[in-house]
Amino acid sequence: MQELSKQYQKLIEENTTLKQKIRKLEKSAEGLRESGTKYRTIIQNIQEGYLETDLTGKWIFVNDIIPKLLGYTRRELMEMPNPIGRLQTEDNAKKSYQAFRTIYKTGKPLKSFEIELIKKDGSTGNYEISVSLMKDTGGKPIGFRCISRDITERKMMERALQESEKQYRMIVENMYDSIWTMDMDLHFTYLSPSEIHTSGYTPEEVMKIPVEKLITPESHDVIKRILGEEMDLEFGGGPVDLNRKRIIEIELNHKNGGTYWQETTASFIRDENGNPTGIVCVGRDITARKQAEHDLQTARDHLLQAEKLSAIGQLSAGVAHEILNPVNIISTEIQFLKTMGNMPHEAREELEICMSQIDRIVAIADGLKHRSSIPEKRMEMANINDVITDIMTLHKSQLMIDKIETDLQYHPDLPEMLMDRKKIEQVILNLISNARSAMEGKEKKVLRISTDWEVRHDQVRITVADTGCGIKSEHMLKIFNPFFTTKEQGKGTGLGLSISYGIIKDHGGKIWAKNNKWGGATFNIIFPVKTSHEPS
Structure with missing residues (x-):
């Protein structure tokens, strides 16, 4: 009996313990239910989609956002x-299958994977999902857990941006203007393919060449000055126009060894705070325009020269007449004095000096009369090579005495053309005489004369170059003016080039001068090829 009482008491204690455990389990289950409800509520209300699948891909749970996104x-x-x-x-389904298969095999979650799903209405949406493997309490895989974010709007913006970039790139790569960008240290960061049309270089070649090698020294100085001005404006403390631009004309070196001109519009590239981070430039080839401007200015200069010579010619006619009348009387009186006997030798020498100066005055007056009169033309067919050859033959010995080397380059097929041969000879002689004077005192004396036939324009070009001292820039526009000379007093009348200008103009041609690479001057003459008396 006592033994039964002990067993009964033990059962009561075990029952009490069991009830306590049950109460604890019930309380824990209630907590789990509350926790599950709480987390389910959070999952249902988040903006991201959440779903769980079994291993076959069947969805066993989805939150509210996913049906709204897909329309199902x-x-x-x-x-x-x-x-x-x-x-x-x-194709997309195969990619997704491979991604899920990799997660299943490795157990490693996939943090970012983009998929495109077809909605119920047939439209598509883009989603970025992260996937992890679900396991049971024993660690066995039982499915997948996915969190998704709708990125449809972002993908649309990306596609629009890509399409816009594609269109702009197509425009940039097919336009003739050059576009390039540089950092603030003037290193190229981009060049458009059109660069090869303007400079002859490919963009890749330009990237390897320093800026100072691509631009002529004068233009490089201009760019440095303008960049300095822009930096002063940018960081000088005053108000800054973030949209300002500078338009400059620069001369650049071409790959073929020549130069070309560009009109360049430059502005700063700025970050989100408006601070300059680089420079963008758009350059347009204006070489033809610059040449046209130069030709126009040359034509204006020639017109002004012609007007000046015409006015001086009209004035010189009367001046020459008035000068020669008293000079003739003085000359007659001096000749009469020379016939007188018992004249001291010194006095006779002085009279000779006076006569030589009178002869000079007469020569100047004759030149003035030539400028004001319309001389009779003796036009004949001749080859300019023959004219120059005859002149050089006559002056060969004098050039040798002066120790002047000659370099003659004749075009072999020059056509005969209508010209006043004597007058053209006078022009060539004047240019050779000026070249001899310019090379006095020079160690290296070379007279270069060449001819060329510019078939496309049907004109002949004559070039006379020396290795003298060149022409000062302030004298360049005056050299064809009557009486302008840089020679010492008594060594020139200043009419040679003026008369030559008139002769060439009468033949319908042009004459101009420029300094050459040998340090001297080069005179260029262009004649239209004429075979009959045509108007100039």
């Missing part, structure tokens, strides 16, 4: 065998 009801999605596979194209 929760029930429709839950009844689909494999929604992620069914709502994608075949």
Whole structure:
């Protein structure tokens, strides 16, 4: 009996302990239910989509956001065998299958994976999902857990941006203007393919060449000055126009060894705070325009020269007449004095000096009369090579005495043309005489004369170059003016080039001068090829 009482008491204690454990389990279950409800509520209300699948791909749970995004009801999605596979194209479904298979094999979550799903209305949406493997308490895989974010709007913006960039790139790469960008240290960061049309260089070649090698020294100085001004404006403390631009004309070196001109519009590239981070430039080739401006200015200079010579010619006619009348009387009186006997030798020498100066005055007056009169033309067919050859033959010995080397380069097929041969000979002689004078005292004396036939323009070019002292820039526009000379007093009348200018103009041609690479001057003459008396 006593033994039964002990067993009964033990059962009561075990029953009490069991009831306590049950109460604890019930309380823990209630907490789990509350926790599950809490987390379910959070999952249902987040903006991201959340779903759970079994290993076959069937969805076993989805939050409210996913049906709203796809247009299906929760029930429709839950009844689909494999929604992620069914709502994608075949190629995209294969990619998704491979991604899920990799997660299953490795157990490693996939943090970012983009998929495109077909909605119920046939439209598509883009989603970024992260996937992890679900396991039971024993660690066995039982499905997948996915969190998705709708990136449809972002992808649309990216596609629009890509399309816009594609269009702008197509425009940039097919336009003739050059576009390039540089950092603030003037290192190229981009050049458009059109660069090869303007400079002859490919963009890759330009990237390897320093800026100072691509631009002529004068233009490089201009760019440095303008950049300095812009930096002063930018960081000088005053108000800054963030949209300002500078338009400059620069001369650049071409790959073929020549130069070309560009009109360049430059502005700063700025960051989100408006601070300059680089420079963007758009350059347009204006070489033809610059040449046209130069030709126009040359034509204006020639017109002004012609007007000046015409006015001086009209004035010189009367001046020459008035000068020669008293000079003739003085000359007659001096000749009479020379016939007188018992004249001291010194006095006779002085009279000779006076006569030589009178002869000079007469020569100047004759030159003035030539400028004001219309001389009779003796036009004949001749080859300019023959004219120059005859002149050089006559002056060969004098050039040798002066120790002047000659370099003659004749075009072999020059056509005969109508000219006043004597007058053209006078022009060539004047240029040779000026070249001899310019090379006095020079160690290296070379007279270069060449001819060329510019078939496209049907004109002949004559070039006379020396290795003298060149022409000062302030004298360049005056050299064809009557009486302008840089020679010492008594060594020139200043009419040679003026008369030559008139002769060439009468032949319908042009004459101009420039300094050459040998340090001297080069005179260029262009004649239209004429075979009959045509108007100039």
